[in-house]
Amino acid sequence: MAFTHTPGPWTLGLRVTNGRSGRKSVTVETYPKTINDAPQVIAELVGIDAARANARLMASAPDLLAALETFIHALENNRGMMDCEAVARAAIAKATRA
DSSP, X not given: OOOOOOOSOEEEEEXXXXXXXXXXXXXXXXXXXXXXXXXXXXXXXXXXXXXXXXXXXXXXXXXXXXXXXXXXHHHHHTOOHHHHHHHHHHXXXXXXXX
């Protein structure tokens, strides 16, 4: 079975909108590759405080996956642990930054 998902990177929406429920929401979006690209909304989270934290975690999902793939590749080849650490720390920072 092929693993398919919207390709990363993903980012936290820079705007707060009135969602379908009429309450404020935060979005997780694709990161535009060029200035002419429009971001694609991956998810809309209702609320503000918890939604921002959840959206940060969701937006970091492609980075966290890449960090784990880098780690497994390094383990299998017994090298590159310094690269793994840098990728993992960057992914964790993206997921947890305020």
